[in-house]
Amino acid sequence: MEGNATLFDVARVAGVSLATASRAINGSARTVGAELREKVLRAAQELDYSPNVAARAMKRGHAEVVGMIVPDIADPYFSGIASGVMKAADEQGLMVSIASTRRQSEREAEYVAGFRRQRNRAVILAGSRTTSRAEVDRLRAEVERFEAQGGTVAAVSQRKLPVDTVVVENRQGARALAADLADLGYRDFAVLAGPRDLLTAKDRLDGFRAGLADHGVDLARERIVNGEFSRDGGYQAMEQVLAECDGVDCVFAVNDVMALGAISAIRARRLDVPRHLSVAGFGDISTLRDMSPRLTTVRVDLEKLGRLALEMILSSGDGVPRTHREKCQVVLGSSTPGPKLASRRSAARG
Amino acid sequence: MEGNATLFDVARVAGVSLATASRAINGSARTVGAELREKVLRAAQELDYSPNVAARAMKRGHAEVVGMIVPDIADPYFSGIASGVMKAADEQGLMVSIASTRRQSEREAEYVAGFRRQRNRAVILAGSRTTSRAEVDRLRAEVERFEAQGGTVAAVSQRKLPVDTVVVENRQGARALAADLADLGYRDFAVLAGPRDLLTAKDRLDGFRAGLADHGVDLARERIVNGEFSRDGGYQAMEQVLAECDGVDCVFAVNDVMALGAISAIRARRLDVPRHLSVAGFGDISTLRDMSPRLTTVRVDLEKLGRLALEMILSSGDGVPRTHREKCQVVLGSSTPGPKLASRRSAARG
DNA sequence: GTCTCCTGGGAAAAGCTTTTCCCATGAACG
DNA sequence: CGTTCATGGGAAAAGCTTTTCCCAGGAGAC
DSSP states (O other), rough: OOOOOHHHHHHHHHHHHHHHHHHHHTOSSSSOHHHHHHHHHHHHHTTOOOOOOHHHHHHSSEEEEEEEEEEEEEEEHHHHHHHHHHHHHHHOEEEEEEEEEEOOOTHHHHHHHHHHHHHHEEEEESSSBEEEEEEHHHHHHHHHHHHHHTTEEEEOOOOSSSSEEEEEOOOHHHHHHHHHHHHHHHOOOOEEEOOOTHHHHHHHHHHHHHHHHTTTOOGGGGGGGGOSHHHHHHHHHHHHHHHHSSSSSSEESSHHHHHHHHHHHHHHHHOOOOTOOOOOSBOOOGGGOOOOOOBBBEEOOOOHHHHHHHHHHOOOOOSSSEEEOOOEEEEEOOOOOOHHHHHHHHHHOO | OOOOOOOHHHHHHSOHHHHHHHHHHHOOSSSOOHHHHHHHHHHHHHTTTTOOOHHHHHHSSOOOEEEEEEETTTTHHHHHHHHHHHEEEEEETEEEEEEEEETTTTTHHHHHHHHTTTTTTEEEEOOBOOOOOOOHHHHHHHHHHHHHHHHHEEEEEEEEEESSEEEEEEHHHHHHHHHHHHHHHOOOOEEEEEETTBBHHHHHHHHHHHHHHHHOOOOOOEEEEEESSSHHHHHHHHHHHHHOOOOOOOOESHHHHHHHHHHHHHTTTTTTTTOOOOOSSOOOOOGGGTOOOOOOOEEEEEHHHHHHHHHHHHTOOSSOOOEEEEEEEEEETTOOOOOOOHHHHHHOOO
């Protein structure tokens, strides 16, 4: 009973050859007589046999493991996606390895290489990719090596790579948000835009600007402030807006945690949200749903993104990359009740 | 250049035997002549050789992977711990596999078995364990099998298993919190206590009660309401408190997300925190730090917990389980400014 | 009745590394 | 100068599974 039973033991107990035992257990193309199969399975049960995945991986060339790469697992956005991936993987009997780049996007390629060495069956790249050409090229090269080795790759919110991709409709979402805010009467916007080379951030900014343009609202260049994609980035960008921009009605932060930082910066100035300034975010992070005022944001079903990515991997196509577009939905909260009465009145008069 | 170079290729190019090549690359006990080692390393570099981890795992009996089991990766508490584990693992060149039980604690044993099959080098059990005897026994049995196979196991916030453990001083933290709240003048507490069979929840409740007792404050049994360890659990438990308990000053929720739910429940009644009721939590989740009012809570350094767990695994002891106690620290926020003026005055008078 | 084909079982190789065991060379020691 | 070690290199086995190839027996066809 010490150690682990091997397939050899099972075969011996069942009185068959290794080949038959393997075929009975794995259900290969070759059929096994019902009687023998029964015997093998009983022996396996009795010995509490579990296959040695290392040996299997060596022989098959890949392990039943999917690797996942996220910028930061502690960010609720990515842990939400990871949660969806893990749930779907569990249903398929797959293990999930997670690597966090800690927002150093150049490490993504490294981790893909690492997963290749691990002979993982698939890799899911989550998170907002960089727009830096050199990095994308390096990543693409690693992805190709991974695929050359027989692996499958999928991405979430990333359409720069020739792989199956779950795209969050960042543009559409931000555009709808802008439309709704304009409908509420806001006219003087500022945007906390995240890093300049982050695709997700860029898409949300572009969409937002487009939505405003639809309503004939212009977004001045100096009202767009770049910053880190994090809570602190939002705080600092907001400080800059407060210092430099006059007459701002409503601030759009390209993600929820930036919005959170922005609200803190506003309060640090002893101003109130939404009395003095309205704020909107993007993502609808669950821990923020109970915040008061309720943050206006754009809901993304994070778990669904993860699940879709895994499903794409399993149904891996005939080589031509597919794209699944996932819409998102505006959630209006009390953080954007409409512009201050004063300005609305003056607008009505004018 | 197609496929991957094997150690055999390296040996051939370097003009040495497999044994020498392996020894040069892995730095075994046997020394390799400087000249040959140099040749081997150059050949490996040239061929872009990377060892086949599956073959290595098979031979060595374990893979350089640590498995981690959490109740819910989307919960910021656990993703924080996971983040610490992953950071430390990365520094050691280890991969991390994560499994989420989705709060079904009976699945923990299953996942330990899964990691055993994967021949993972170690397992980290994170999260608040059940007090159910049968489940603990089953888990202990699986842990022993894992260790029998040569693996190491560590736990975070769990002292029911004979393994290296990072213990969060839940009792101490809750006790200090109770003391501070009592010092502020609160006397009429209610506790949203989480599931009855959850050790973490129980410890926090016990510590809180002890802290109150230190100040001569009694916590009546009917002021303790059990509920799920989640946001919704907090909401429901709070509803029950609002419906059934009179004269409550201050509510202690045994974790932050429950506190969040509680605050929502209070607001749903059109009451204000902290004007009508004060609320405290436990955990100091980062996304909640910007909430207004600032939630009074007990800070736990989540990343540190994860890092410590991994370090314990690497320095795996001589068999006798070690315990690292991690203190936590009370953070007083505006959600508990002290009891309402009215009651404080009457207390002063009486 | 013989030949061919198909089904299902088994032996053995392959997959890649690590490690044991053996061997040769040169140094140290008596 | 002969014996004994220590050092470093190589051949080969082990670790466990999957899969190819071979083979035997039975069924069907002519």
